[in-house]
Amino acid sequence: MTILQVLQLSKRFGGLQAVDEVSFSLRQGMIKAVIGPNGAGKTTLFNLIAGMLAPTGGEIRFQGRAIQGMRPFRIAGLGIARTFQNIKMFTGMTALENVMVGRHSQSKSGFLASMLHTSGCRSEERAIRVRALELLDFLGIADCADTLATNLAFGQQRAVEMARALAMEPSLLLLDEPAAGLNIYETAEIGRLIVRIRELGITVLLVEHDMSLVMDISDEIVVLSFGQKIAEDIPTVIQQDPEVIKVYLGE
Amino acid sequence: MGKNLVFLPIVAVVIAIQLLTAWTGTIYYLTQLTMSAYYSLLIVGLCVVMGYAGQISIGHAGFFAIGGYLSAALTTRNLIPHADFLLVRLLNSLGCLQAGQDVYGDPLLVFTPWVACIIAILTTLIVAFILGVPVLKLKGHYLAMATLGFGIIIYRIVLASAYFGEADGISGVPGFMLVPGLLVSGDKAWRVPNYYIAWSVLLLAILLLRQLIDSRVGRALRAIHGSPEAAEAMGVDIATYKLKTFMLSAVFSALAGVLLTHYNGGIGPSEASVMKSVRYVAIVAVGGMANLWGALAMGMLLNFLSLRGLFGSYDDAVFGLILITIMLFAPNGILGLQLGRIWQGLPYFLRKKPVTKGVND
Ligand SMILES: Nc1ncnc2c1ncn2[C@@H]1O[C@H](COP(=O)(O)OP(=O)(O)OP(=O)(O)O)[C@@H](O)[C@H]1O
Ligand SMILES: [Mg+2]
Numbered sequence: 294m295t296i297l298q299v300l301q302l303s304k305r306f307g308g309l310q311a312v313d314e315v316s317f318s319l320r321q322g323m324i325k326a327v328i329g330p331n332g333a334g335k336t337t338l339f340n341l342i343a344g345m346l347a348p349t350g351g352e353i354r355f356q357g358r359a360i361q362g363m364r365p366f367r368i369a370g371l372g373i374a375r376t377f378q379n380i381k382m383f384t385g386m387t388a389l390e391n392v393m394v395g396r397h398s399q400s401k402s403g404f405l406a407s408m409l410h411t412s413g414c415r416s417e418e419r420a421i422r423v424r425a426l427e428l429l430d431f432l433g434i435a436d437c438a439d440t441l442a443t444n445l446a447f448g449q450q451r452a453v454e455m456a457r458a459l460a461m462e463p464s465l466l467l468l469d470e471p472a473a474g475l476n477i478y479e480t481a482e483i484g485r486l487i488v489r490i491r492e493l494g495i496t497v498l499l500v501e502h503d504m505s506l507v508m509d510i511s512d513e514i515v516v517l518s519f520g521q522k523i524a525e526d527i528p529t530v531i532q533q534d535p536e537v538i539k540v541y542l543g544e
Numbered sequence: 545m546g547k548n549l550v551f552l553p554i555v556a557v558v559i560a561i562q563l564l565t566a567w568t569g570t571i572y573y574l575t576q577l578t579m580s581a582y583y584s585l586l587i588v589g590l591c592v593v594m595g596y597a598g599q600i601s602i603g604h605a606g607f608f609a610i611g612g613y614l615s616a617a618l619t620t621r622n623l624i625p626h627a628d629f630l631l632v633r634l635l636n637s638l639g640c641l642q643a644g645q646d647v648y649g650d651p652l653l654v655f656t657p658w659v660a661c662i663i664a665i666l667t668t669l670i671v672a673f674i675l676g677v678p679v680l681k682l683k684g685h686y687l688a689m690a691t692l693g694f695g696i697i698i699y700r701i702v703l704a705s706a707y708f709g710e711a712d713g714i715s716g717v718p719g720f721m722l723v724p725g726l727l728v729s730g731d732k733a734w735r736v737p738n739y740y741i742a743w744s745v746l747l748l749a750i751l752l753l754r755q756l757i758d759s760r761v762g763r764a765l766r767a768i769h770g771s772p773e774a775a776e777a778m779g780v781d782i783a784t785y786k787l788k789t790f791m792l793s794a795v796f797s798a799l800a801g802v803l804l805t806h807y808n809g810g811i812g813p814s815e816a817s818v819m820k821s822v823r824y825v826a827i828v829a830v831g832g833m834a835n836l837w838g839a840l841a842m843g844m845l846l847n848f849l850s851l852r853g854l855f856g857s858y859d860d861a862v863f864g865l866i867l868i869t870i871m872l873f874a875p876n877g878i879l880g881l882q883l884g885r886i887w888q889g890l891p892y893f894l895r896k897k898p899v900t901k902g903v904n905d
Contacts, residue, residue: 343777369779377777383770386763394767398779400760404788407759408752414759421760461778 294321296496297342297465302351302361304337304520311337313520314351319465324487324497326507329517330540335500336378338517339467342498343375344368355465370398374463376454378470378500382442388453389438392425395460428456432486448479459490466490468499472506484510508532516540547758551747558743562736574739575730576851577844581742582804584843585749587827588836589796592753594825595834596765597789599680602821603691606698607794609816610671611664611801613702616714616811618660621707622646623653635659644718657720657728661802665795672794673787680786687790692818699816713812720806728806738807745803749796750836757836765789769834819860823850826867829875 297319304312340346344365402414432452516524644652702708719729767775831838
């Protein structure tokens with residue numbers, strides 16, 4: 294079953310065609326990677342899917358529904374979670390609180406219920422906390438729960454971002470360079486983690502420069518260059534593709 | 545409930561001050577303290593807008609004025625000349641009106657304070673909504689501009705319209721019987737109860753705001769502050785959250801206006817002036833922005849000093865100066881400086897338990 298379909302998607306910044314008529318689709322439960330040299334348009338593609346940018350052309354269908362141009366919070370509510378290439382922690386909040394924010398779309402206490410601390414609000418709050426702690430534990434950073442997120446080490450912040458995204462119980466998870474800045478052990482760890490996330494039934498779309506990681510865990514790979522899709526196939530075929538080798542692997 | 549222990553020392557201080565004034569024969573201080581408490585009600589609401597929703601409003605005196613002026617006008621303007629109108633007859637039969645006598649002993653037909661209060665609050669909600677919807681969708685400090693314009697408009701309206709008493713304002717506003725036995729009124733006989741009424745309203749408001757901040761909604765607001773993009777990616781509807789916070793604080797301001805007007809027995813145009821709005825912003829800033837206790841402490845202290853006439857004819861200038869000084873030298877408020885640790889130490893100590901406790905054990 295197709296969960297995400299990107300059709301002829303384009304984004305132009307002034308004179309720059311950052312994403313150029315890109316089409317591909319994701320089947321439920323797969324891990325798909327988007328690779329390409331710096332500036333190829335990978336993050337822009339993510340921003341389009343997550344609603345942070347409006348496309349200048351094309352269509353994005355999530356679970357059969359056109360979502361292009363929707364506000365990011367609505368897209369999040371539909372079940373698309375993301376992490377950021379440049380980590381965006383909620384400053385002034387602990388790791389646990391960061392992950393608790395991730396439960397936002399899964400909970401509903403409003404202004405009145407919150408002010409009055411109704412029993413519904415309190416039990417929801419307990420559930421949020423329990424789930425957030427579970428996720429910190431899942432990512433192996435439970436002992437950082439009460440530390441200010443911005444005081445954590447780089448790798449731990451990455452993990453908090455991941456936990457925060459998982460807290461949304463997404464059906465599609467967009468990971469923008471989850472292994473950037475990590476050493477080989479941490480990278481291998483992230484690889485195992487992504488596979489475990491897929492085992493939870495979550496479809497993963499991944500941007501990553503670390504080729505061994507990408508080749509290891511992806512079911513399929515899309516290659517972007519100057520905004521255009523130049524190849525899409527399974528890893529073993531991509532590795533052999535002469536054009537890919539020319540623009541990307543060979544450089 | 546343990547979290548609310550922090551209110552105990554404050555309640556103790558409130559009671560101690562009242563006993564002290566009774567004991568030393570300085571009960572007249574309670575009048576300014578009561579008034580300061582109502583101004584502080586506005587200020588804690590504005591604190592949430594500025595400190596947690598990250599918006600600046602230079603129009604909160606306008607909301608205060610909507611509350612104060614509407615309740616003053618509705619509870620003093622005689623409806624007897626219009627008694628034959630269908631609407632007036634309908635309101636009367638619904639119990640929204642009450643009979644009385646004006647200063648010359650002539651019969652009066654006016655709105656009851658409760659109905660006037662509800663009308664004032666609803667009007668405020670509508671105005672805040674109309675003002676906030678277009679503005680809060682924009683990024684940046686457009687709210688400051690829009691509310692500044694709004695404040696000026698309200699000021700000009702009350703100055704120009706006979707219904708609102710022009711430059712004289714409205715006097716002769718009756719007391720507001722909240723429940724039988726609790727009258728909001730400046731009458732000397734009611735001075736002590738009114739001190740406690742004002743503080744109860746104020747502390748209740750702070751309790752509600754604290755619970756708000758300490759919940760899903762408050763967490764979302766803090767997240768917006770921490771990283772708007774990430775907050776939106778987590779499903780937080782930023783514009784709506786800012787709008788609701790703004791409307792909530794507008795209601796607090798209007799309520800402060802309603803109660804203070806009944807307490808003072810009247811209201812004048814200076815309450816609607818832009819300088820009043822600037823003063824409220826200055827007090828929130830000096831209290832440390834995202835700090836309800838700071839807003840409370842500074843709201844009480846500075847309003848009290850101002851009402852006691854300590855700043856003389858430099859009153860407005862003092863608050864302008866405070867705002868500039870804080871922005872330049874102590875953007876985290878005075879309580880963020882050396883004083884902060886001592887003053888905050890106690891409530892912090894009582895409040896702060898490891899967050900994970902109770903889940904692990
Ligand atoms: N908001 C923006 N305004 C203008 N140009 C932009 C904007 N965002 C990205 N670009 C440009 O679009 C192109 C694609 O950028 P993008 O960040 O999508 O690349 P990327 O594939 O993620 O690169 P990297 O591997 O370095 O992360 C770049 O040339 C970039 O400068
Ligand atoms: Mg990128």
